[in-house]
Amino acid sequence: MEFITIIILALFVNNVVLAQFLGICPFLGVSNKVGTALGMGAAVIFVMALANLVTYMIFNFILAPLGIDFMRTITFIFVIASLVQIVEIILKKTAPALYQALGIYLPLITTNCAVLGIALLAITKNYNLLESVVYASATAVGFTIALILLAGIREQLELVQMPKGMKGVPIALIVAGILALAFMGFAGLA
Amino acid sequence: MGNFKHFTNGIFKENPLFVLVLGTCPALAVTTSVTNGLGMGIAATFVLVCSNIFISLLKNFIPDKVRIAAFIVVIASFVTIVDLVMQAFTPDLYKALGVFIPLIVVNCIILGRAEAFAQKNSPFASILDGFGMGLGFTLALCVMAAIRELLGNGSILDIKLVSENAKTILIFILPPGAFITFGYLIALMNLVKRKFNI
Numbered sequence: 001m002e003f004i005t006i007i008i009l010a011l012f013v014n015n016v017v018l019a020q021f022l023g024i025c026p027f028l029g030v031s032n033k034v035g036t037a038l039g040m041g042a043a044v045i046f047v048m049a050l051a052n053l054v055t056y057m058i059f060n061f062i063l064a065p066l067g068i069d070f071m072r073t074i075t076f077i078f079v080i081a082s083l084v085q086i087v088e089i090i091l092k093k094t095a096p097a098l099y100q101a102l103g104i105y106l107p108l109i110t111t112n113c114a115v116l117g118i119a120l121l122a123i124t125k126n127y128n129l130l131e132s133v134v135y136a137s138a139t140a141v142g143f144t145i146a147l148i149l150l151a152g153i154r155e156q157l158e159l160v161q162m163p164k165g166m167k168g169v170p171i172a173l174i175v176a177g178i179l180a181l182a183f184m185g186f187a188g189l190a
Numbered sequence: 191m192g193n194f195k196h197f198t199n200g201i202f203k204e205n206p207l208f209v210l211v212l213g214t215c216p217a218l219a220v221t222t223s224v225t226n227g228l229g230m231g232i233a234a235t236f237v238l239v240c241s242n243i244f245i246s247l248l249k250n251f252i253p254d255k256v257r258i259a260a261f262i263v264v265i266a267s268f269v270t271i272v273d274l275v276m277q278a279f280t281p282d283l284y285k286a287l288g289v290f291i292p293l294i295v296v297n298c299i300i301l302g303r304a305e306a307f308a309q310k311n312s313p314f315a316s317i318l319d320g321f322g323m324g325l326g327f328t329l330a331l332c333v334m335a336a337i338r339e340l341l342g343n344g345s346i347l348d349i350k351l352v353s354e355n356a357k358t359i360l361i362f363i364l365p366p367g368a369f370i371t372f373g374y375l376i377a378l379m380n381l382v383k384r385k386f387n388i
Contacts (some may be wrong), residue, residue: 116292181366
């Protein structure tokens, strides 16, 4: 039961992009086409779940026992950056097809603040290992949903006439605002 | 005079938020009030200036291949300092900004300036560049926060400007208001830049 609450909260009520403002850069950057949005979403789900697994273990087995939990920002960012590198190398060797599909999106994830943000938030929420991984995966799926929704709308916007100044980022932000408004309707679920 | 250009560049012409569209996550999240926006701007400026100085001083010692990792370590160290200092001296602001203080590490402005400016220029020019970019970011945050706080809460810097029982447009301090305000501000900036050919 608790897992369902975590998943619904992370997917809709506290949607990572539309309610918590994490990962806005890729949200605006790769939301031009539904295809690229899907690729980015898949890469984020994969890395975010893995990153939370690793950062949870590092925090609880190394940083907390040693009493140096103020080092978490510096350790986590380093772990995430190396993790992305390792995943890239392993995928290239063992699953070339998957690597082809995710390849170009993987390096971009290091700068995705949602990965670091969620790892830090999971620590402050006192989740256990399994809850932490479920939370991360659900959050990443929520990210993907928002990304695909925006990409779908932006594909249609290409065909619409609008003032020159509004083209590109400004109109994407206003569409995101309307999406956020719609997602506020889910607040009643909590 | 040449050096002074590094300073003014970041304020309007290459404003990190409205023109380069970098550092968007904190901009949307913390601009619910001018106090929060100002706090975030100052914290980011401090990290930006300090990391610019360090990276500029160390530029001859950092091997090219691991430079990004080295930059991140420098930036993360200063962010940890800011995090601890704010926790100790401004606990209210620390609570309001929450996870976005440690997230200054992944603020693209700071890594971007390290990569594009500090590793190629002298420490003095890097300080000016850091201050200029930081000031541009802070000003942009304050403008956005002022609009949102005024419309959403009827106040600026926590001073009430409308009568107590006047209705305000609450949506502007909620997430949708952040996206919509930001969208219109970038559009306005595009318009101004084209009108005056800057």
